[in-house]
Amino acid sequence: MIEKYDVIVAGGGPAGLAAARAVASEGGKVLLLELQAQIGGQTQSVSWVPNDLITSKLRRAVVIRLREVKLHSPHKELTARGDFGAIVDRRQFDKLLAAEAAASGAELWLSAPTKELLTSNGAVCGVLIEAGDWSDRIEGEVVIDATGARGEWSSLFIRKVMRDGWQRERLAFSNEYLMANVKDEKSAEIIFTSYFAPKGHAWIYPLGKGFAMAGIQGVRIHPDVALDEFIGKQAPPRLTGAVPVAAFRSQLPLEGPLNQTCADGIITVGGAAGQIYPLSGQGLRYALRCGELAGKVAVDAVTDGDVSKERLSEYERDWKAEFGFDFKVGGLLQSSLSVSQDQKMNAILHILEGKPRLQHAFIGVFTSFNLKDSLCVLLKNDEIARVFGREAVEALR
């Protein structure tokens, strides 16, 4: 029997869960399909998020509040103090989002990989799910592709609608180790060096009780080798004697979002749409809000009886109006700072030394947590503006 929904969401990460919740909250019949056997099954790591993302319901996922961030370049390091948001456990965070979506009325299926999009007269009208011997065709007025950005199962929209794959060179590679026996400091550390993280950075996020997450992201690297190099020869002293007890591999698109994010009967959102801040790879905030926008537009379009690309492009206008600036700034700064990366980061850290307000502004721009205000502060400093480069600064202004 063919089942029918108003909206089918492929992918149970933050973007898909936010979309499913929005549809259900507006009274739409929505089914969310997750490839893995558990929500949060693919992302078992931790994320650094701004305070405003942590609603009372999501507070249980907070591992640690960040009051200190250490910045490193090849020849300089400094420590900034203040309120820098929190580290959340993604296994728990994503499950709490799932609880909210289900409480709103969304139906969630686990171990249900979306294999294909079903189409009729060129418009998407459902999905084929397939797992082992089991397969099922499910009809939906709108399909929301929230499958993330990492591999053969994901990015249905790009593969089937745009008929293009994620090109490997468009993806940054990222590896992380959960480290045990870490000297227990409470600071997050961000390490900028082209030696093992070209066009990227490495990080250590404190988790307490002797644990920390050490990670690295960059382009044209072998992430296993680069991460081993980082935790071996190059790591800050707190990792001396620490050992990896879990490994996580992932990819993320840092080229900015897709320009086209909807077609007849389909919307793409979150990592699948490239909605990730190019400078640092932050994406949770964008996934959650863009998922919400996608769900709202999808359910309204179904109610209106018009799920054409034109109708669904309201979603595209909405997310571009809200976040187009962020992705533009992140892209410009990423391009500017990845040329002569080491010299520029050395210069920036020298300029930031002894200037707490400027340090906060740099971290605000790097993370995108407080982008507009932080960027204003940074660009008022002529030395920083010179490091970013005239072209970038003109475009930013």
Ligand SMILES: Cc1cc2nc3c(=O)[nH]c(=O)nc-3n(C[C@H](O)[C@H](O)[C@H](O)COP(=O)(O)OP(=O)(O)OC[C@H]3O[C@@H](n4cnc5c(N)ncnc54)[C@H](O)[C@@H]3O)c2cc1C
């Ligand atoms: C190493 C790393 C570190 C990061 N650190 C941060 C950070 O500190 N702060 C921050 O804000 N952001 C961070 N991000 C980015 C953030 O994780 C993403 O922006 C966010 O997870 C995107 O959410 P999503 O729902 O679009 O995709 P995902 O979280 O990738 O979820 C996609 C879901 O779809 C499922 N799926 C895939 N294919 C199918 C299919 N065919 N059928 C059904 N289900 C499918 C997957 O199993 C998965 O559950 C980081 C990313 C990486 C890779």
